[in-house]
Amino acid sequence: MVTWKEFAAAEPDLAETGRALLFQFGVGLAFLAAVRKDGAPRLHPLCPVLSKERLYVLITPASPKRYDLLRDGRFALQAFPQPKPGSDEFLVAGKALLVEDHATRAVVLGGARHMADASEILFELWIDRVMHTRWENLLTPQMRSVHRKWHAGTRERV
Numbered sequence: 001m002v003t004w005k006e007f008a009a010a011e012p013d014l015a016e017t018g019r020a021l022l023f024q025f026g027v028g029l030a031f032l033a034a035v036r037k038d039g040a041p042r043l044h045p046l047c048p049v050l051s052k053e054r055l056y057v058l059i060t061p062a063s064p065k066r067y068d069l070l071r072d073g074r075f076a077l078q079a080f081p082q083p084k085p086g087s088d089e090f091l092v093a094g095k096a097l098l099v100e101d102h103a104t105r106a107v108v109l110g111g112a113r114h115m116a117d118a119s120e121i122l123f124e125l126w127i128d129r130v131m132h133t134r135w136e137n138l139l140t141p142q143m144r145s146v147h148r149k150w151h152a153g154t155r156e157r158v
Contacts, residue, residue: 001094001126002152005053011150017132021079021090022048027113029080032057034068034096042068047114048077048125055127056108057096058120066121069096077125086138094128094152128152 008015022028028048036042044065049056057077059066069075079090099105099122109116132148 001128003053003124003126004050004055007127007130007150007152008053011130014130014132014148014150017088017148018079018090018092018130019050021082021088021132023050023113024082025080031078031080032065033076033078034065035072035074036064036068037071045080047112047116049108049112049116051108051111055092055125056099057123057125058108058112058116059123060117061119061121069123070098073097073123075125086135086143088135089131089133091131091133092125092127093130094126096123096125098122099124 002010004015022030028050030046030048031043032046033041033043042064044063046057046059046065049058059069073095074093075096076091076093081087081089099108105122108122109118129152130150133145135143136146137143
């Protein structure tokens with residue numbers, strides 16, 4: 001797994017597309033999928049933060065997502081869709097790691113574009129795979145998805 005910075009160095013165009021889709025509304029907006037204790041998926045909206053070229057999420061202390069990520073850090077982060085048919089999609093998946101370093105927390109909280117609180121728990125999202133989806137022949141019988149994929153294990157587009 002790699003940091004956002006390492007992903008962006010390996011695949012700069014795909015990273016820029018992802019950045020644009022994650023932050024298309026000014027503030028970062030995405031859905032975070034995590035693994036519940038019983039193995040079922042849990043999906044919630046949140047505001048990701050890119051700080052010093054690393055991808056983070058802040059989770060409120062009482063949120064079930066916090067416990068999911070502490071217990072089983074696997075996640076998928078999907079950018080909010082654009083408010084139009086056939087909008088591009090962007091997905092990042094990997095493992096969330098707890099960040100307890102006070103200096104890092106201060107920098108991320110200071111750079112958050114949403115109303116973040118110092119009580120929130122900080123996780124860095126380490127990246128295993130990425131996928132950008134765009135749609136061709138929109139709203140026709142020939143409509144199809146076109147995927148650009150990247151996997152950290154290969155360090156190249158797949």
